Amino acid sequence: MPAVQFQNIENTRLPAKPLHLAIGMFDGMHLGHRAVIDMAIQSARRSGGLAGVLTFAPHPTVLLRPDNPTRLICNPGTKARLLVETGVDFVITQQFTPELAQVEAEDFIPLLLKHLPRLNTIYVGENWRFGRGRRGDMAMLVAGAKKHRLTVVGVSHVSENGKPISSTRIRACLEDGEIEEANIMLGYSYFAEGTVMPGKALGRDLGYPTLNIPWEPGLRPRLGVYAVEVSGEKAPGKYRAVANYGLRPTVENSTQPRIEAHLLGPCPFTGGDQIRVDWLRFIRPEMKFASVDELTAQIAKDRAKAEAFFDLA
Numbered sequence: 435m436p437a438v439q440f441q442n443i444e445n446t447r448l449p450a451k452p453l454h455l456a457i458g459m460f461d462g463m464h465l466g467h468r469a470v471i472d473m474a475i476q477s478a479r480r481s482g483g484l485a486g487v488l489t490f491a492p493h494p495t496v497l498l499r500p501d502n503p504t505r506l507i508c509n510p511g512t513k514a515r516l517l518v519e520t521g522v523d524f525v526i527t528q529q530f531t532p533e534l535a536q537v538e539a540e541d542f543i544p545l546l547l548k549h550l551p552r553l554n555t556i557y558v559g560e561n562w563r564f565g566r567g568r569r570g571d572m573a574m575l576v577a578g579a580k581k582h583r584l585t586v587v588g589v590s591h592v593s594e595n596g597k598p599i600s601s602t603r604i605r606a607c608l609e610d611g612e613i614e615e616a617n618i619m620l621g622y623s624y625f626a627e628g629t630v631m632p633g634k635a636l637g638r639d640l641g642y643p644t645l646n647i648p649w650e651p652g653l654r655p656r657l658g659v660y661a662v663e664v665s666g667e668k669a670p671g672k673y674r675a676v677a678n679y680g681l682r683p684t685v686e687n688s689t690q691p692r693i694e695a696h697l698l699g700p701c702p703f704t705g706g707d708q709i710r711v712d713w714l715r716f717i718r719p720e721m722k723f724a725s726v727d728e729l730t731a732q733i734a735k736d737r738a739k740a741e742a743f744f745d746l747a
């Protein structure tokens with residue numbers, strides 16, 4: 435059964451079973467997030483309860499720091515899908531309002547219980563903060579839970595390279611083009627999805643036809659050339675490619691970034707197809723070339739680098 439989705443806790447309607455609830459923003463759905471959610475799922479399955487996620491939208495910084503909000507790895511649709519794919523029974527997306535931002539840490543558990551009276555266990559990372567000014571910590575959560583006979587499971591940090599994984603760390607990697615490290619922390623390859631748009635067909639003239647999709651996520655990964663894999667419903671499997679993610683300063687200097695993927699072999703996709711692009715290795719930053727000839731010569735080298743990456747050379 436796919437997870438049931440609710441907007442706001444007051445609209446949540448669930449069967450009368452003990453609830454195991456993982457709480458957090460979960461931007462990117464990295465390995466740390468999955469550890470917290472998996473813990474909720476396993477306990478719920480063992481005890482005949484229901485496992486769910488409570489997450490928030492927009493990101494609190496949209497309200498608290500409107501001039502410089504956190505730029506998100508995942509758009510809301512992708513995050514919802516990744517959450518559902520974990521196998522939870524329900525997902526509650528709570529609107530992060532100015533009123534919610536004012537809730538004191540001490541009042542957080544009573545607020546949850548008011549709308550989720552069957553709440554049994556809360557699952558969070560051990561560093562999780564909550565309540566007005568992020569004053570609430572693990573100790574406060576445990577103390578509050580005890581009063582209401584709830585259990586709190588503080589999941590220990592999942593680390594990579596000796597440091598805890600966090601959405602913040604993954605954002606920094608994506609901005610620096612450190613895609614392999616980002617992918618390790620995500621536990622899957624960073625991906626973009628979209629409908630193939632018609633290009634100016636210049637790519638074909640250059641000898642490098644491309645599948646183009648607009649890609650403007652909150653958190654913009656480093657502009658540049660990447661080894662990628664393209665997939666889509668139209669054809670099974672993954673198609674190796676070299677792609678430019680950028681503004682194309684040599685030919686048009688656009689303000690809207692897009693992905694242009696040149697497949698290393700035959701291409702089953704065409705304009706109007708829905709595709710997914712998995713990013714695997716950063717090859718070089720996007721550059722402005724003095725001429726199209728220079729750009730074409732560089733694309734030949736990029737292609738060779740991608741082939742070497744895939745061990746096709």
Ligand SMILES: Cc1cc2nc3c(=O)[nH]c(=O)nc-3n(C[C@H](O)[C@H](O)[C@H](O)COP(=O)(O)O)c2cc1C
Pocket residue numbers: 633634635636637638642644646659676677678681682683684685694695696719720721722723729733736737
């Ligand atoms: C592997 C690859 C690398 C590219 N690198 C650059 C680049 O560094 N600078 C740039 O201005 N455009 C770059 N481009 C984009 C080309 O300008 C663009 O693909 C070409 O003009 C075709 O455009 P069209 O698809 O609109 O026909 C690159 C494209 C590919 C496929």
Ligand SMILES: Nc1ncnc2c1ncn2[C@@H]1O[C@H](COP(=O)(O)OP(=O)(O)OP(=O)(O)O)[C@@H](O)[C@H]1O
Pocket residue numbers: 457458459460461465466467469470557558559560561562563589590591592593598599600601602603
């Ligand atoms: N590395 C980790 N190991 C275990 N739990 C984690 C880890 N990172 C986050 N969590 C927990 O997962 C839930 C959702 O995390 P949240 O998105 O709020 O944090 P984050 O990944 O550290 O993001 P940011 O870097 O933006 O603060 C929270 O309960 C959090 O404590």
